[in-house]
Amino acid sequence: MWNKVQETVSFLKEKGISIPDFGIVLGTGLGNLVDTIDVKISIPYEEIPNFPISTVKGHQGELIFGVLGGKNVLAMRGRFHYYEGYTIQQVVFPIRVMKFIGIERLILSNASGGVNSSFKVGDIMLIDDHINMIPEHPLRGFNDERFGPRFVDLHEPYDLKMISLMEKTALHLNISLQKGTYLALQGPTFETPAEYRMVRNIGADAVGMSTVPEVIVAKHMSMKCLGLSVITDLGVEGLVEEVSHEEVQQVAKIAEKTVGKLVEQFIETF
Secondary structure (H helix, E strand, C coil), X not given: CHHHHHHHXXXXXXXXXXXXXXXXXXXXCCHHHHHHCEEEEEEEHHHCCCCCCCCCCCCCCEEEEEEECCEEEEEXXXXXXXXXXXXXXXXXXXXXXXXXXXXXXXXEEEEEEECCCCCCCCXXXXXXXXXXXXXXXXCCCCCCCCCCCCCCCCCCCCCHHHHHHHHHHHHHCCCCCEEEEEEECCCCCCCCHHHHHHHHHCCCCEEECCCHHHHHHHHXXXXXXXXXXXXXXXXXXXXXXXXXXXXXXXXXXXXXHHHHHHHHHHHHHC
C-alpha cells in the first residue's frame, strides 16, 4: 500500500498538483459542485495509477485540482463504495493519497436517508458523529506505522472547530442546517422499514453507504474532517416510502447549489 500511494502521489505531482489546502469528496448527485471551482487540472480516474474506477451512475470519476474560495483544493468527483465490489482498502486509497500530497483538512459530502423525525427531504445535515456498520474495517490487518498508529482515537471524528465554522457560515448565508449522527451500512439496497427502525433505535439520525471508512482512514493519518449529508429520502416512524437511486440523485441535485455555497464560503472564511 505504501509504495502504491507514493507512486500515485508522484504521478499527481508530475501533473502539476501542488499542496492543496483542502481535500473534498463529492458524493452522489453532488459532483457538479466542481462547477464552482476554478479548475486548473482535471484527471480521469482511469488515468491515475492505482486508482479504482467509479461504477455508480452520477459519479463522473475524475480528480479536480483548482481554486475555490481563494484556496487550492483537490476534489474527488465521485467516490468508491464497498458495495461496488472493491476491497475496503481500494475504497479509501484516494484518502491516503490526499494525505501524502499534503492535505490536512478533508470535506466530505454524501446523500443519505433521514431517520430523525424532525428532518425533511432536501435538508442538509452537518455530521457530528458516526456509527460504522460496514462489515469490513479499513484498518483491519497489518498496520504500517508510516500511515498512522495501530489503535486510532476517534473521540472527535469530525473536527469541532470546522463544525463550528460551518455553523457560523450557514448562519451568515441564512441557510438552515440540521446536525446529527450518520450511520454507514454496506448497501447497495436501500433500507427496509425494520432496518430504518434499527438505525433510529441505536442512535443515528441518517443512514447511508459511504463516508465512514474514508473518515476512519483520514483520522488514522491525523487529518481533520468535516461531513455534510443531503437528506434525500426518509425512514421515520410511520413513513417509509419507495425510493430509487434516480430520485436520490434528483434531490441531491436540487441541494447541490446550497451545499456549494456553504463549502465555498466556509473555505474562503477558514
